[in-house]
Amino acid sequence: EDKVVQSPLSLVVHEGDTVTLNCSYEVTNFRSLLWYKQEKKAPTFLFMLTSSGIEKKSGRLSSILDKKELFSILNITATQTGDSAVYLCAVRATGTASKLTFGTGTRLQVTL
Amino acid sequence: DAGVTQSPTHLIKTRGQQVTLRCSPKSGHDTVSWYQQALGQGPQFIFQYYEEEERQRGNFPDRFSGHQFPNYSSELNVNALLLGDSALYLCASSGSGRTDTQYFGPGTRLTVL
Secondary structure, three states: OOEEEEEOOEEEEEOOOOEEEEEEEEOOOEEEEEEEEEOOOOOEEEEEEOOOOOOEEEOOEEEEEEOOOOEEEEEEOOOOHHHOEEEEEEEEEOOOOOOEEEOOOEEEEEEO | OOOOEEEOOEEEEOOOOOEEEEEEOOOOOOEEEEEEEOOOOOOEEEEEEEOOEEEEEOOOOOOEEEEEOOOOOEEEEEOOOOHHHOEEEEEEEEOOOOOOOOEEOOOEEEEEO
16 A cells, blocks of 8 residues: 655744755555645645656755655745645556545744 | 635534535546545545546545536535544546646535534
């Protein structure tokens, strides 16, 4: 059965800090890994990674995948209070369907 | 361009009742997936619909059933509600391409008393 483990479960940082969120996974026939940000209800898409070693970047957020070691990290630099959310990592296997298997998420709180 | 929409926003039911949740996919998307998210947990896959058929199913009992209509919208039905069915129910839509990303709706918060 596919499995995703995220760490830490939660963390509190001060505005301006840099944070690194971790995601390790076990999946048969890996296709892609996705990061989502969930503030209240709808998870919003951040990144999809399919290839090892290629960094995806969007503003202060970046992510990289290591397919050999089966993990991904999400970095947030110069954190702002608006970054406070739950960050979810999910994996998708190959096949006709596109079921996502999620981790429990990392709850990030950014304080002033 | 409207994103994924879901209705209702909130719902309160009692044990044993039945509930129907609705989802309209993002424009241009033909695949709908349903997830259950309990408090403090990540979303759990219930099932996926494509071309009006259930394409894949997660580890959920038969009390959970669904339907997809010709306009790609979808319904999730839950019969004989249990207290443990209380959760946020998320709908996600995607295209049928191999690399298409799933985009989520705002969810329906179901409370079973």
